[in-house]
Amino acid sequence: MYEVFADLHIHIGRSENNKPIKITAAKSLNFANIAKECNDRKGINIAGIIDCASPYVIEDIENFLKTGEAYEIQDGGIIYKNKVCIILGSEIETSEIGIDGHCGSAHNICFFPYLNDIKGFSKEMSNHIKNITLSSQRADISAYDLIDIVEKYNGILIPAHCFTPHKSFYGNCTDRLEKIFKEKYSRVLAIELGLSADTNLADNISELEGKTFLTNSDAHSLPKIAREYNKILVEDISFKELLKALKNEDGRKIVTNYGLDPKLGKYHRTYCETCGKNIPGVAPVTKCDNCDSKNITMGVYDRIQIIKDKKESKSPANRPQYVYQIPLSFIPGLGNKTIEKLLGKFETEMNILHKLSFDDLEAVVGTKNASNIVRAREGKMKVQEGGGGIYGKIE
Numbered sequence: 001m002y003e004v005f006a007d008l009h010i011h012i013g014r015s016e017n018n019k020p021i022k023i024t025a026a027k028s029l030n031f032a033n034i035a036k037e038c039n040d041r042k043g044i045n046i047a048g049i050i051d052c053a054s055p056y057v058i059e060d061i062e063n064f065l066k067t068g069e070a071y072e073i074q075d076g077g078i079i080y081k082n083k084v085c086i087i088l089g090s091e092i093e094t095s096e097i098g099i100d101g102h103c104g105s106a107h108n109i110c111f112f113p114y115l116n117d118i119k120g121f122s123k124e125m126s127n128h129i130k131n132i133t134l135s136s137q138r139a140d141i142s143a144y145d146l147i148d149i150v151e152k153y154n155g156i157l158i159p160a161h162c163f164t165p166h167k168s169f170y171g172n173c174t175d176r177l178e179k180i181f182k183e184k185y186s187r188v189l190a191i192e193l194g195l196s197a198d199t200n201l202a203d204n205i206s207e208l209e210g211k212t213f214l215t216n217s218d219a220h221s222l223p224k225i226a227r228e229y230n231k232i233l234v235e236d237i238s239f240k241e242l243l244k245a246l247k248n249e250d251g252r253k254i255v256t257n258y259g260l261d262p263k264l265g266k267y268h269r270t271y272c273e274t275c276g277k278n279i280p281g282v283a284p285v286t287k288c289d290n291c292d293s294k295n296i297t298m299g300v301y302d303r304i305q306i307i308k309d310k311k312e313s314k315s316p317a318n319r320p321q322y323v324y325q326i327p328l329s330f331i332p333g334l335g336n337k338t339i340e341k342l343l344g345k346f347e348t349e350m351n352i353l354h355k356l357s358f359d360d361l362e363a364v365v366g367t368k369n370a371s372n373i374v375r376a377r378e379g380k381m382k383v384q385e386g387g388g389g390i391y392g393k394i395e
């Protein structure tokens, strides 16, 4: 067995013939470019692309397979240049009863072994979604029903960025996933932590003890691929092996989660929409102490303080380590030009962030930048917390 890197939440901006898929994502983010970026620059071996249920994307995949550059394998997944396995996925927004008794909505990332499976899924979901060609559309069903449809096409369902305030289970629907999935809860193998949470925060909730944690990028542009990722122990790169890793089966497992310091995430602390800033104070902050407004966007950190049911965060024995990583673009003084220079010399961002010595870095980007990269790696940078849709900052 060997270790590979996986990022399972990558969007598509446009199809090859320029049809919009995810409107807020970059135009260069198409199926073929993602495969290339993962191979050439990111060092990602398993890439979950989660806009593959769009009929435009399905067409692109079929054309990509025809070029001979990529092929489907029996164990599931599409292999590109023998180094990247693309997992076909779809992000679906389900309709739930919200915390306040009104509408709630939650994102689910669903993965399938074969192109034929996701085609069937796409067709069936077009009965539940108004515009199946677009990304992350709202379906008229709950995740309780969605999981059956996903499994009918041999897929798996994973609650996405599951603490974020607007589109997630814990953020705006429920305090317990078990209330949503009921007797099907054991079929949920894993959850995605999201950029504003980490393992330590999630392990405040006892129903998550048996679930695998995933750290994925939710990339809306090529450079953002792998800003969070997982190191996985597998025998090969395929859908089947990934599934085993999520189940902790036959020695396959997630070895390490790499993710942002959650303070850097866009929704870490509660934000006052009236004052336009984070509200400081002891969590949970539920209203603004400045203008008294309740027009707030709840922070992930604050929300977890409300819903936690453990006295203190304690991880189960088999929980992988969560390693903070600060992407190059967050490091002060590193502009696009310097980042290009680094990538030109050292190939992947992973090498630069985790492996290279101070001396190697200094030779290319000078003392100050090299020292900032190393200090970020060692967790020595001071972080200003994010909130209300605005990323945190390195001071």
Ligand SMILES: [Zn+2]
Residues within 6 Å of the ligand: 091, 107, 136, 160, 161, 167
């Ligand atoms: Zn989402």
Ligand SMILES: [Zn+2]
Residues within 6 Å of the ligand: 272, 273, 274, 275, 276, 288, 289, 290, 291, 292, 293
């Ligand atoms: Zn305020």
